[in-house]
Amino acid sequence: MLRPVLFLSLILSAALLQAESTEVERVTQVIEAQGGSAALYNRRGEANFRAGSIDSSIADFDRAIRLEPRLAPQHWQRGISLYYAGRFVDGYKQFELHQTVNPSDVENGVWHFLCRARANGIEDARAHMLPISGDPRVPMAQIWQLFQGKATVEDVFRAANTPGRGALEDQLFYANLYVGLYYEALDQGHEASEYIGKAAKAPGATHYMGDxxxxHARMLGL
Structure with missing residues (x-):
């Protein structure tokens, strides 16, 4: 028999998927009626990603870029979709491109690392880490040092639990997400599931990284 909390979680997950499928249909109707624009294809691409339709999200992001080529270096969302599609070389190239317009973003550097690690291994990923510095968000400095091999998981959570510029809840969300992804890069599946599961349940994570x-949690069967 399903535990009540697990049963509720399954209901909520199904409801979210239905909502995103409805959003995809809604945007598709607008595109068919009015013609596609970069903004509409981006919107549908994000909805497709949330619905778990990863390849469709990439196709929509590519359509947006074809319509407005200036979007190409901005498109970190496309890079994340490429990671989940298993297109790791394309993924790290997208994050290298994004680095040209957003050079201090630790998250971009981490996703570049994750793609490169899947494509070529951890040592290659560490040898080709992007030159990131100056991200003021807590605990981004410690997350970056963790992937560099210069900090521990405990260091990340010590920083995340320290009051900073952002809310503690948000700091802990990013700590859980990126520690989980760190463990996934190391092929430590149990630990990856534990922390990614915590990030997925963060009630305040209503932004794209929460998505x-x-x-990711759904892909892990959480």
């Missing part, structure tokens, strides 16, 4: 955590 990423929830999509």
């Amino acid at each position: 990423v955590a929830r999509v």
